[in-house]
Amino acid sequence: MRSACLSLLLVSVCWALPFRQSGFLDFMMEDEPGSGDVDMGGPPVIDEPRRGPAGPGADPVPTGPVCPFRCQCHLRVVQCSDxxxxxxxxxxxxxxxxxxLQNNKITEIKENDLKGLKALQTLILVNNQITTIHAKALAPLGKLQRLYLSKNQLSxxxxxxxxxxxxxxxxENQISKLxxxxxxGMANMIVMELGSNPLAAGGVEAGVFSDLKRVSYIRISDTDISAIPKGLPASLSELHLDGNKITKVTKEGLKGLKNLAKLGLSYNQISSVENGTLGMVPHLREIHLxxxxxxxxxxGLxxxxxxxxxxxHSNKIAVVGTEDFCPPGYNTKKAMYSGISLFSNPVPYWEVQPITFRCVFDRSAIQLGNYRKK
Structure with missing residues (x-):
């Protein structure tokens, strides 16, 4: 009797379906033809081969985004440098x-080179050989926010x-006049870098910045301009005019710059600062002379x-008085000095009275040093 039961069990096992391990997300395939499920109630389902386009009316085969040859593309960034x-x-x-497109050998931007790039926000053309940009080349770029054209040959x-x-x-171009x-119409401009161009003494026309209502940073360094440009925007918080040929600083030059916090005038030929000039910039925090x-x-300090x-430092200051930096009384200056440099001047540092720096935050903020003749 036991032998007959064992025989029946073996026969039933042989008729059973083979075991199949369920994979992750297999449940999504249950209703798909050819998913591997067997329908015991009818003939097996056979997948028909997929057919290509049958004629001119068929849907085209979808293609991915196009990337220029040798460039690298990721999401909406196209990198074609070097x-x-x-x-x-x-x-x-x-x-x-x-x-x-930086570090290439592009010499010209033609009228239709950027046509159709209406979503472009940043265009980088640094370190090319660009001499001309067509008058209509940038017009289609209605959303452009950042334009980098440094180290070219634009005039x-x-x-x-x-x-x-x-x-x-x-x-670092060849622009001789602004x-x-x-x-x-550039009312949205915030940052402007114009340095290292061959601007002449009068190379910045009056009113050139009159439409820049929001600009906060302007740099015009290493040129031949001989005075602070007139009509600078009142919105400025940083102005860098280092490495020029400015000979004096006047009230008229800084008039209206009530928001200016940092002023760079290093490496010029400045011999005087007019009385009342610093009163034109009441919120100035840092000045480089x-x-x-x-x-x-x-x-005015x-x-x-x-x-x-x-x-x-590196001027011709021979004397420093006790009231050159600080007001007569104590605790009348709202912000204490955190940095005063006077080294490389012909002032005998041992003759400077300690009380001169009574409104300095810390003695380490004062840099005097010896004077050595060149």
């Missing part, structure tokens, strides 16, 4: 937001830049409530 390109590549995806600021532009870097219309021709400490850092 490829020796002589022109802007074709087939750039229309939804590109950042296009990097003028590009025409018809998008009004959406917030940052322009165009230093015309009044150069930045017309090193490597100039000053013979005295600039007037004791009355200024917020200046904390002043660089005066």
């Amino acid at each position: 490829l020796g390109l002589k022109s802007i590549p074709e087939d750039i995806n229309a939804d590109t937001t950042l296009l990097d 003028e600021v590009p025409a018809n830049m998008p009004k959406s532009l917030q940052e322009l870097r165009i230093h 015309k009044k219309a150069s930045f017309a 090193d490597n100039n021709e000053l013979t005295t400490v600039p007037p 004791p009355e200024h409530k917020y200046i904390q850092v002043i660089y005066l």
Whole structure:
């Protein structure tokens, strides 16, 4: 009897379906043809081969985003730097937001080179050989915010830049003059880098910055301009004019800059700072006047409530008085000095009275040092 039961059990096992391990997400395939499930109640389901397009009316085969040859593309960023390109590549995806073309050999931006890139926000063309940009080349870029054109051979600021532009870097080119219309309508500009261009003494026309209502940072360094440009925007918080040929600082030059916090005037030929000049910039925190021709400490420092850092090293200052930096009484200056440099001046540092620096935060903030004749 036991032998007969064992025989029946073996037969039933042989008729059973083979074991199949269920994989992750197999439940999604239960209703799909060819999923591996066997229907015991009918004939097996056989997948039909997929057919290609049957004619001109068929749907086209979908393709992915196009990436220019040798470039690297990821999401909406197209990187084509360091490829020796002589022109802007074709087939750039229309939804590109950042296009990097730096360190190539591009010489010209033609009218239709950027056509269709209406979503572009950043264009990097640093270190090419660009001499001309067509007057209509930048017009289609209605969402452009950052334009980097440094280290090229442009002789003028590009025409018809998008009004959406917030940052322009165009230093180290061949621009000899900033015309009044150069930045017309650029009301959204915040950062502007214009240094290391061959600007002449009068190379900045009056009113050139009049439309820049929001700009907070301007750098015009290493040029031949001989005075602080007139009509600078009241919104400025940083102004860098280092390495020029400015000979004096006047009230008119800083008039209206009530928001200015940092002023760079190093490496000029400044011999005087006019009385009342520092009163034009009541919120100034930091001023660099090193490597100039000053013979005295600039007037107005004791009355200024917020200046904390002043660089005066490498000048011709021979005397420092007890009231050159601090007001007569104690605790009348709202912000204590955190940095005063006076080294490389012909002032006998051992004759400077300690009370001179009574409104300095810490003695380590004072840099005197010996004077050595060159």
